Amino acid sequence: MKPIYLSLSFLGTLVVASASFNFKWLTDSQHWMHSVISNEAGSFNGREVEGRIATQLFSARHVADQKPLKPDPELREWLNQRIEKGTMGDLNTLIASVQMQFPNYVRLAVCTLQSPSVEDLLQKAFEWSNQTEKCFTHQAIIASAKAVRLGFECVIVTGQRLRDFQPSELAHGYDNFYIMCPLCRRGQACEVPPLMRSVSLECPHCRRPYAMLAVDTKGRYRHVNEFFTGYAPPARFPAGISRLNEMLIIWNSVVQSIRYVLDTADGNEKNDAWQTAAETRKLGSGDCEDSSIYLADWLIARGFDARVAVGHYAERGGHAWVIVQLEGSTYLLESTNPDVNTSRPPLVEDVGSRHVPDCTIDREGFYTRRNPSAPWDGDYWSQAKWQRVIPNPIKTVASAASEKGK
Ligand SMILES: [Zn+2]
Secondary structure (H helix, E strand, C coil), rough: CCCCCEECCCCCCCEEEEEEECCCCCCCCHHHHHHHHHHHHHHCCHHHHHHHHHHHHHHHHCCCCCCCCCCHHHHHHHHHHHHHHCCCHHHHHHHHHHHHCCCCCCEEEEEEEEECCCCHHHHHHHHHCCCCCCCCEEEEEEEEEHHHHHHHEEEEEEEEEEECCCCHHHCCCCCEEEEECCCCCCCCECCCEEEEEEEEECCCCCCEEEEEEECCCCCCEEEHHHHCCCCCCCCCCCCCCCCCHHHHHHHHHHHHHHHCCCCCCCCCHHCCCCCHHHHHHHHHCCHHHHHHHHHHHHHHHCCCCEEEEEEECCCCCEEEEEEEEEECEEEEECCCCCCCCCCCCHHHHHHHHCEEEEEEEEECCEEECCCCCCCCCCCCCCCEEEEEEECCCCCHHHHHHHHHCC
């Protein structure tokens, strides 16, 4: 594995296009007269007008060869509540409020339109929609017949709404997402470069990694802790065996049964997939993170406090190994070297001076060093040195909002 640590390209500065069409609609006597004569304001309700405006936006984007916008019911409901409470404010206030409430929108275009006739309103909506951008994805429209039949008005909010982050979608060509950092709980846009096989996502606010992902053997991106499946192969241990000897037997079994094969041995970086313990055992081969996951998963299944460490070994670059905390000692288990002496307990102070971890992983999540630039001192466990991250589930806008409401 080659761990790649990416700072996110942070799209946090929202690009906002706003337009307020201040039509001189009250002086537009022709439309006004037409409206009064045909009693048009009485013929439509707001929902019907909204539907017709949506059709106008659809047509305008179709003409411009742009994808149609999807309705965003959550945004519409929020707008509706503001209108009912009379807290819309001016356009700038509205834009700022949308940004605050819906941080998953990275671009916005907002307009308010007024007209004495529906046909005129639709024409204005069509003209204005030329300003929406190709990347826009969603819309919310509120239209109402104004009081005392003065005509119609509407508010249109359109924008690019990022998808909530799902690792599985990385493999489907989506690379822009919205994520809420599980550590500082601030929302952010993130961009994952395509074709990265293992990725660490770092929060632009708190500057800490909050997700580590790797590609599995079926080409799907998964949180790295999901490769721990609680797997233990069928095995029988001598009665009354010590915990230390049990650890050494498991270690020896993995070292002797798994042949070290680099995923990318054929030169194809695309083959660098992570395997579960069951896959590695079945194949009888894997690279360092594969055999380490097998070993750690088995040890954890037998009740050991074990993790996979990912980092560097001397100048050789990226590497993975297993650490175990047992009876006050820390052991460092290499899983890829068939010549390693598995009868001698590998105390970290004896064998670990050249192993420098970036992170450790167990079933629930992963741990990152709080101060990665500090010299490595061999402490794999203390909370003062390590930050624990449980990435599942990464909070989405909807789940965070419902949590706030509790
Ligand atoms: Zn954060």
